[in-house]
Amino acid sequence: MRIGAIDMGGSKSIVAILDENFEILITKRFEGHEKDYNVHFDRVTALLGECAEELGTTIDELDALGVIPPGMVQGERTLLLAPATGWRNVDMIGEFEKRTGLAVVATDCDVNAAAIGEADLSGERDFLWYNISNGIGSAIIMGGDNYPGATGVSGELGHVKVEYDNPRPCPCGQKGCTEAHASGAAIGRRVVQLTDEDPDWAKVFEDKGYPKNAYGASLLAREGDEKALAVWQEAGKYIGRSMAVGLNVINPPRIFVGGGVSQSLDLLLPEIRRQIDLCTVEFARNVPIEQSRLGYYAALKGAAAIAMRKYHKQEETR
Ligand SMILES: [Zn+2]
Structure with missing residues (x-):
């Protein structure tokens, strides 16, 4: 074909x-x-x-x-x-x-279409799909199809509220959404904020020639930089809280994560797991969380x- x-x-x-x-x-x-x-x-x-x-x-x-x-x-x-x-x-x-x-x-929209692609490429029929890049999109695949919802906005786990004390505004009009705190753009903003506050840390990025964004922070975290690891831990906390909501509501057998930030899923996973243990009913916790096969x-x-x-x-x- x-x-x-x-x-x-x-x-x-x-x-x-x-x-x-x-x-x-x-x-x-x-x-x-x-x-x-x-x-x-x-x-x-x-x-x-x-x-x-x-x-x-x-x-x-x-x-x-x-x-x-x-x-x-x-x-x-x-x-x-x-x-x-x-x-x-x-x-x-x-x-x-x-x-x-x-x-x-x-x-269809990119997130829904990609979730269908994941279903057909992996052969899995039931899962939560997250796309974490500039924003955070998500979809619910049930029986191999998108669960559409009444008005086409089901599965918006990027817009679950995960921060109540210092909520950031989100493009959707709410505050404190997962997207506002843990998207690639949000991680990048956090890196810029922290490097502005700490010139020594800014110099680490500059000396190594790493961009002051999520990608640069992933490179540093892999070298064991504690501040960079803390940035990923924080993002993992918010993403884990969002996933816990999905697990409690849908109890899916699997979660797939795509988008640019999924390249750093290994850096996010320890804290995601911790949050899922804290926030999810016991029998929904033990879910495989895998990187998308779509690339x-x-x-x-x-x-x-x-x-x-x-x-x-x-x-x-x-
Ligand atoms: Zn939002």
């Missing part, structure tokens, strides 16, 4: 063609976004055409296309709002059917997964 995948973010768009084993055959990208979604969609479609051409094929020869817009999707069809680009109420399926001529076009291109693989599912569903009903 040849599956097209488009992952549109506020800061960049990535286009790819994958096979049925989630192998990325080719990928291309461009930075930034167009104000008018029509212009942006034309650009990503043209880029998909270039990918197809380099593989010796054309867009209309693809089996299916998965498209991830940079915002909330309703009913696996409509982009409600993309905060970074300002696009509103866009019929994603219609727009890309029109541009590509393909009969199978699927869409760096989680959203692209998620796009391919939802496209393949839709393709097989349409084949069945034919």
Whole structure:
């Protein structure tokens, strides 16, 4: 199979063609976004055409296309709002059917699509999925599918309140959310704050040429730097509190963690485990917490997964 995948973010768009084993055959990208979604969609479609051409094929020869817009999707069809680009109420399926001529076009938000990709790649049918990168997204996979909730906002464990004494504002409008205290951006802010307060620690980053962000703090923590280890312990505390809520409510057999921060899951896990022991009913505690199998291109693989599912569903009903 040849599956097209488009992952549109506020800061960049990535286009790819994958096979049925989630192998990325080719990928291309461009930075930034167009104000008018029509212009942006034309650009990503043209880029998909270039990918197809380099593989010796054309867009209309693809089996299916998965498209991830940079915002909330309703009913696996409509982009409600993309905060970074300002696009509103866009019929994603219609727009890309029109541009590509393909009969199978699927869409969903990045977190939901990636969770489906995790299910199909791992073969696991029930789990909590966390994506910890700039923000924290999460999804509940039950019986191999996303549990949608009444209005499409189930499984928002990134917005569970985990800090009551000094809560930070969160982009969702609440305060003290997991995302506000333990996302990659939040960890980076903490590093900047601590290095501002402690010039000696700032100098450690500068001498080693490490960036003052979550990644730089992970490098230092792996060298045994106690302050860096404390930063990861603090983030682990908040993530562990959030996971404890999920465990108490859903009692899933497994948790998968993806996103850039999942590269440092080993640094987070000791404190996550401690918090789960403190905050979770006994029989829900002993859950495996594993790094995602999707790797760096989680959203692209998620796009391919939802496209393949839709393709097989349409084949069945034919
Ligand atoms: Zn929030």
